[in-house]
Amino acid sequence: MAVIKVHGHHFSTATAMVFCCLNEKQVEYEFVVVDLPTGAHKKPQYLALNPFGVVPTIQDGDLILFESRAIVRYLAKKYAGQGTDLLGSTLAEQALVDQWCEVQSQSFFSPAAAILFQTVLLPIRGGTTDEAAVAINIEKLNKVLDIYEERLSKSKYLAGDFFSLADLTHLPWTQYLVTACKKGDLISSRKHVKAWWDDISSRPAWKKVAEKMPK
Structure with missing residues (x-):
C-alpha cells in the first residue's frame, strides 16, 4: 500500500491538524516540506497539486486532496477500523x-x-x-x-x-x-x-x- 504523502509545513495549523489525525488513526505517512518562507506554495510545482496555493495537500495513491477539514474527514472514514474512532459510532x-x-x-x-x-x-x-x-x-x-x-x-x-x-x-x-x-x-x-x-x-x-x- 502506498504511503500517504502530506505536503505542508510544521508551522501551519492546518498541516498540524492533519498530522494529528494521521497519528490518532495510526497511519504511516511521508512528510513533504513545502517551504512557505520562500514561497514554494505559490510555485507551479505545488500549484499543480493545489491551485489555491495553501497547505496542506495530501496524495493518497491517485487521490490528491486539499482543505484540511476535508482531509481529516477523509482519513477518519478511510481508516475507521483502526486507531481512534473520530466520527462517533451512532x-x-x-x-x-x-x-x-x-x-x-x-x-x-x-x-x-x-x-x-x-x-x-x-x-x-x-x-x-x-x-x-x-x-x-x-x-x-x-x-x-x-x-x-x-x-x-x-x-x-x-x-x-x-x-x-x-x-x-x-x-x-x-x-x-x-x-x-x-x-x-x-x-x-x-x-x-x-x-x-x-x-x-x-x-x-x-x-x-x-x-x-x-x-
Whole structure:
C-alpha cells in the first residue's frame, strides 16, 4: 500500500491538524516540506497539486486532496477500523461531531486565527499589531468559549463522552493561543474548558505534533 504523502509545513495549523489525525488513526505517512518562507506554495510545482496555493495537500495513491477539514474527514472514514474512532459510532453521535466541527469552522476559527495573525504572524512579517483588532476578536472568542464552558460542563468532550474530530480540529489554533499568542487565560479562566484542553492537548498523537510547532 502506498504511503500517504502530506505536503505542508510544521508551522501551519492546518498541516498540524492533519498530522494529528494521521497519528490518532495510526497511519504511516511521508512528510513533504513545502517551504512557505520562500514561497514554494505559490510555485507551479505545488500549484499543480493545489491551485489555491495553501497547505496542506495530501496524495493518497491517485487521490490528491486539499482543505484540511476535508482531509481529516477523509482519513477518519478511510481508516475507521483502526486507531481512534473520530466520527462517533451512532448516527446521533456522528451528527454531534459534524455539528461541533461546524462550530469550530464557523465560530471558533475566525477570531482565533485573527488573534494569531495580529499577535504573531503580522509582527514576523514586519507589521504592527492592531491591538483594537485583537481586543475585538478576544471579545468574540470569549462569547464562543462561554458556550463551550456550558457544553463541557455536561460532557467530557464537545460531541459527547468520546474524543472526536470535533475536539481534534481545535488543537492547533488553541495551542498557538496558549503558547505563541500568550492568551492562555482564555482557556484557564474557564474550569471545564481548561479540563477539556488539558485532556486533549496531552494526547500522545497531539504531543508528537506540538513539540515541532513554535512556542
